[in-house]
Every structure is written in structure tokens, then in C-alpha cells.
Amino acid sequence: MNTDFPEHFFQRPDESADEKFYSQPRFVTHIDDATISCLTDFYREQIASGTRVLDLMSSWISHLPEDVDYAHVSGHGMNAAELAANPRLDDYCVQDLNRTPTLPFANNAFDAVLIAVSIQYLIKPIEVMTEISRCLAPGGQCIVAMSHRLFPTKAIHAFQVLPPADRCQVVATYMEKSGLTGIQALDRSPQTGDPLWIVSGYCS
Numbered sequence: 637m638n639t640d641f642p643e644h645f646f647q648r649p650d651e652s653a654d655e656k657f658y659s660q661p662r663f664v665t666h667i668d669d670a671t672i673s674c675l676t677d678f679y680r681e682q683i684a685s686g687t688r689v690l691d692l693m694s695s696w697i698s699h700l701p702e703d704v705d706y707a708h709v710s711g712h713g714m715n716a717a718e719l720a721a722n723p724r725l726d727d728y729c730v731q732d733l734n735r736t737p738t739l740p741f742a743n744n745a746f747d748a749v750l751i752a753v754s755i756q757y758l759i760k761p762i763e764v765m766t767e768i769s770r771c772l773a774p775g776g777q778c779i780v781a782m783s784h785r786l787f788p789t790k791a792i793h794a795f796q797v798l799p800p801a802d803r804c805q806v807v808a809t810y811m812e813k814s815g816l817t818g819i820q821a822l823d824r825s826p827q828t829g830d831p832l833w834i835v836s837g838y839c840s
């Protein structure tokens with residue numbers, strides 16, 4: 637795939653302000669329970685207790701294992717009521733990353749940054765991924781989890797038309813262009829339920 641993405645790649649059917657779309661809380665899950673369970677297992681394997689975690693594009697649920705104690709979990713998303721209801725978050729902030737892709741965190745502030753079933757909504761993903769890279773401590777990991785459901789009016793064109801393997805390659809390219817290394821794509825789908833594709837990379 638050409639890594640110089642074409643202009644229409646990041647276009648969305650609804651280009652109005654995201655604030656409006658996310659103004660009402662959605663206390664729903666966006667993937668099946670079996671898929672959530674696979675994602676939680678992956679987090680358990682990859683993110684050690686005592687580490688500092690940022691759940692970016694978060695909501696009322698972070699899918700982190702309940703029995704693991706992290707040093708700190710920050711949340712970042714679009715709806716304050718959803719984030720306030722998320723029991724895993726120690727703190728949170730609301731910010732439209734499509735308007736302001738810079739993150740309000742210090743360099744090296746986190747050991748893991750997560751984006752669960754949301755990367756398809758970013759129109760400036762390389763800017764955001766570069767910020768993730770800045771906020772990760774050396775050795776820190778970015779984990780992007782994807783499935784096949786989406787809000788069709790708000791997902792970028794590429795994620796509406798490309799097959800799963802290409803979508804993973806797109807995310808790997810976002811990471812590569814942002815300086816992350818050790819990039820891997822995995823299929824961690826349950827036997828039945830929504831698929832789960834994960835792309836991860838490290839800050840060196």
C-alpha cells in the first residue's frame with residue numbers, strides 16, 4: 637500500500653464538529669462480550685501492574701482487567717458523563733483530537749497508551765500518534781484495537797472501504813511514521829463474536 641495517503645482517505649460523510657455527535661452519552665458496548673474478554677486478556681498479557689496507562693478515545697469502559705493494579709489510569713475522550721462513569725479512570729479530560737491533536741500530557745508520562753475500537757474516527761492520526769509517541773516513556777507500548785463496527789457517518793473513508801489486513805497496515809503506517817518501532821499486527825478474535833485485530837508498537 638502507498639504510505640502517502642491520498643487526500644480523500646481521511647474524509648468522512650459527516651464533517652460537522654465531533655462535539656455535536658458525541659454530546660449525548662452512549663452507555664453501550666461497541667464490541668461483543670467475547671471480544672471484550674479477548675481484549676482484556678491481551679491487556680493482561682501486555683500491561684504490567686504498577687504502570688501508567690492512558691486510555692485514549694475512551695468512554696465509560698476501558699476493558700482493562702479488574703484484578704490488575706496500575707499506577708495510574710488516565711482517560712481522554714469526547715463525553716464527560718461517559719468518562720466520569722468509567723470506574724478504571726483516576727482522572728480524565730475531554731478534548732476533540734480532530735480539532736486539537738496535541739495531547740495535554742508531559743513527555744514520557746505513560747507506559748501504555750490504548751485506543752480501543754476508535755482509531756477510525758481520527759482525521760489527523762499521524763499527528764495524534766506522534767503525540768502518543770512523545771507521551772510514552774522509552775519502552776512504552778501503544779496498543780490499537782480494532783473491530784468491524786463503526787459509526788458510518790464519522791469513520792474516515794479508508795476504514796469504510798479497505799479490508800481488515802489493509803486497515804491494520806494503515807495503523808502500522810501511522811505508528812511507523814510517528815517513530816514507533818517493533819510494530820506488530822495480531823488477530824485476537826474470539827471463535828464467535830466480533831473480530832479483534834490489534835496493532836501495537838513501542839517507543840524506543
Ligand SMILES: C[S@@+](CC[C@H](N)C(=O)[O-])C[C@H]1O[C@@H](n2cnc3c(N)ncnc32)[C@H](O)[C@@H]1O
Nearest residue numbers: 654666693694695713714732733734752754757
Ligand atoms: C466506539 S467509541 C469507543 C469507546 C471506547 N474506547 C470503547 O472501547 O468502548 C468511540 C470513541 O472515540 C472517541 N472519539 C471519537 N471522535 C473523537 C475525537 N474527535 N476526539 C477524541 N475522541 C474521539 C469518543 O470519545 C468515543 O467514545
